[in-house]
Amino acid sequence: MTKSTFAMEPLAGGRFLRREVLGSPRRFLGKCRRCKRPLSALVAEIVHTGDRAYGLTDTLAIGYVNGVLEFPCNDCGAWSYVRAVAGKFSAKHVCNAKCLASKSGQCECSCGGRNHGASWAA
Ligand SMILES: [Zn+2]
Ligand SMILES: [Zn+2]
Numbered sequence: 001m002t003k004s005t006f007a008m009e010p011l012a013g014g015r016f017l018r019r020e021v022l023g024s025p026r027r028f029l030g031k032c033r034r035c036k037r038p039l040s041a042l043v044a045e046i047v048h049t050g051d052r053a054y055g056l057t058d059t060l061a062i063g064y065v066n067g068v069l070e071f072p073c074n075d076c077g078a079w080s081y082v083r084a085v086a087g088k089f090s091a092k093h094v095c096n097a098k099c100l101a102s103k104s105g106q107c108e109c110s111c112g113g114r115n116h117g118a119s120w121a122a
Helices: none
Strands: 005-010 016-031 038-048 053-056 061-065 068-072 079-084 086-089 106-109
Touching: 016 068, 038 068, 038 079
Parallel strands: 086 106
Antiparallel strands: 005 016, 016 038, 016 079, 038 053, 053 061, 061 068, 068 079
16 A cells, blocks of 8 residues: 655645545445445545544545544435445455455455445445
């Protein structure tokens, strides 16, 4: 996994917005608190504004606290938590449909966690 880069942008009132661009987009996975559907998001960037932070996916900005993102369910819209997948690169395990359909938070395969549970993203 490549390293994250940081960039600072000035805000009004002498504060700074800190952008953390993740070296490689990180997969987050969780479960809807209402309908129990698995939820998945690929986050490329985390923005810290000083008193709060949020993760950016292709389509939306979502709340980020201590490594946990708050994310609206794709089906019912209920806000639920998703956590970073603990991905470990393994060239021996070629990424496959099982990885894409996974609901657990751990991955050991050639995608290094990026595709883990990705089928739940839509
Ligand atoms: Zn739901
Ligand atoms: Zn995989």
